[in-house]
Amino acid sequence: DxxxxxxxxxxxxxxxxxxxxxxxxxxxxxxYLAWYQQKPGKAPKLLIYAASSLQSGVPSRxxxxxxxxxxxxxxxxxxxxxxxxxxxxxLHSYSITFGQGTRLEIK
Amino acid sequence: QVQLxxxxxxxVQPGGSLxxxxxxxxxxxxxxxxxxxxxxxxKGLEWLTCIRYDDxxxxxADSVKGRFTISRDNSKNTLYLQMNNLRLEDTxxxxxxxxxxxxxxxxxxxxxxxxxxLVTVSS
Numbered sequence: 001d002x003x004x005x006x007x008x009x010x011x012x013x014x015x016x017x018x019x020x021x022x023x024x025x026x027x028x029x030x031x032y033l034a035w036y037q038q039k040p041g042k043a044p045k046l047l048i049y050a051a052s053s054l055q056s057g058v059p060s061r062x063x064x065x066x067x068x069x070x071x072x073x074x075x076x077x078x079x080x081x082x083x084x085x086x087x088x089x090x091l092h093s094y095s096i097t098f099g100q101g102t103r104l105e106i107k
Numbered sequence: 108q109v110q111l112x113x114x115x116x117x118x119v120q121p122g123g124s125l126x127x128x129x130x131x132x133x134x135x136x137x138x139x140x141x142x143x144x145x146x147x148x149x150k151g152l153e154w155l156t157c158i159r160y161d162d163x164x165x166x167x168a169d170s171v172k173g174r175f176t177i178s179r180d181n182s183k184n185t186l187y188l189q190m191n192n193l194r195l196e197d198t199x200x201x202x203x204x205x206x207x208x209x210x211x212x213x214x215x216x217x218x219x220x221x222x223x224x225l226v227t228v229s230s
Contacts, residue, residue, distance in 0.1 A: 001169070034216040034217075036152075036217075038152075043202055043220035043221065043222060043223060044152065044202075044217070044220060045220075046207070046216055046217060046218045049207065049215075049216040050216075055207075055218065087151065087152055089152075089154075089216070089217075091213075091214050091215070091216065094166050094213070095154075095166065095168060095169070096142075096154040096157070096168075096214060097154065098151055098152040098153070098154065099151070100151050101151045101152075
């Protein structure tokens with residue numbers, strides 16, 4: 001199976017900050033990567049798909065980039081509602097995997 | 108609007124069985140691939156299985172292969188997960204999720220999720 005490793009696992013930031021989360025794949029996955037946001041007690045929400053495409057309805061402060069084995073999710077200016085856990089996900093192989101998650105908390 | 112509602116969770120003893128359902132509405136169920144994903148308390152997301160929109164292609168994670176069976180009834184707009192030989196480590200919230208695009212050959216990203224149903228395996 002393809003392993004996804006997110007860094008950092010925990011991030012403390014302030015409203016208005018620019019933050020970047022990285023997801024590294026154990027082998028090349030082209031651009032078959034998505035980012036999800038999950039808040040406590042809620043289902044995950046799709047933010048970015050195909051590495052850099054913004055899902056409909058998601059604010060433009062979210063952006064994704066990367067290809068192959070290294071990907072990033074950037075939030076350009078953190079808003080109070082962005083404090084959550086973020087997961088990357090790969091679809092390249094016939095066994096879908098998620099990263100371990102990055103918990104983003106208010107400083 | 109798209110709605111996915113899971114049901115069937117509960118408490119079961121190790122070695123027992125449970126069948127989860129996911130009732131879909133607000134879209135043409137028969138054109139979208141579907142997935143089951145679980146999340147143990149305080150842990151990350153684990154993809155379990157998927158079924159193509161036309162029921163012709165099914166894949167499983169190694170952790171559930173041979174124990175869990177995914178199926179769908181397009182006439183009832185319902186997805187199922189039959190879970191047999193349950194283990195303590197199967198305790199989790201189970202989510203169903205939908206492929207973002209219709210009629211995808213393998214899998215697409217998950218644009219809609221249910222609220223989840225809790226399965227507790229305990230003696």
